[in-house]
């Protein structure tokens with residue numbers, strides 16, 4: 001079964017075609033990095049306009065890459081939240097139109113669920129597991145009991161981990177997006193040179209705002225003569241917290257599998273530290289390849305396929321974009337949408 005996946009929740013226009021939830025026939029990601037670079041972050045209005053222009057081209061590129069036509073596609077999966085509302089609407093509108101015009105089943109997918117299940121494309125692990133989603137908008141520890149059956153164990157009370165990377169990169173005048181730039185700079189620095197704070201040590205919730213402020217105060221006091229040391233010390237604090245809380249979640253729930261997902265999962269220091277810590281505690285750690293960790297539509301098609309297999313469908317007339325969609329309430333939120341309409 002060939003599923004067409006679409007993802008436009010933030011600043012990547014992505015279309016993928018995935019066979020039976022596993023085999024990637026095409027996975028095209030068009031980044032808007034250059035567009036937002038000079039603003040130091042994503043400008044929502046520019047992002048949604050860029051999706052409008054790029055989405056049909058990216059769709060055509062995915063079909064060409066896979067040597068397929070729209071008539072070969074058997075279903076459509078699309079991210080309907082969370083994310084920037086104008087951006088989400090572009091993807092959801094095209095998905096609904098195609099579903100109606102081609103009489104294809106449609107399934108709305110939560111972006112975080114996509115990140116949680118991107119491992120599906122490369123490994124045969126099945127729930128239950130602890131999912132750690134670390135992206136520009138989220139830092140969440142989730143107990144995945146089954147597909148669609150989630151319990152939030154902890155989340156950030158302020159900034160997301162990726163957001164902290166982006167903000168600290170701006171303080172160090174590195175540019176956007178900050179994650180890969182800080183990671184590169186940190187390789188040349190000493191992670192122990194500045195002892196930045198690790199917040200909420202006994203909770204499964206996260207807080208990165210104090211860390212961000214500590215970096216700011218350090219720069220105000222000492223300047224940025226040693227940017228690599230600041231980057232390495234900041235990264236050490238983020239990685240330390242993410243790893244410790246993931247292990248704490250595994251211990252508390254007795255679930256001995258941890259799955260990492262989201263843009264920050266592309267970070268080599270985090271990948272290494274989580275694997276090593278898991279090994280010491282006898283906990284299996286699953287990490288998707290970097291190209292599937294950051295935003296893409298293959299993960300949307302993959303989890304969409306599992307819902308379609310279970311007979312779940314979204315209504316091409318009533319599916320709507322929901323900017324603050326939560327992962328635990330998939331069914332409830334879809335019911336709410338039905339009621340509103």
Ligand code: KG4
Nearest residue numbers: 135136137162177179180263264267294295
């Ligand atoms: O999942 P994603 O691609 O988009 C969102 O859903 O937000 O994540 C983007 C975030 C950005 O904040 C970016 O700085 C961060 O992921 N990121 C990284 C790395 N690559 C991307 N953070 C740390 N290290 C990286 N290598």
Ligand code: ZN
Nearest residue numbers: 135262263295
């Ligand atoms: Zn994401």
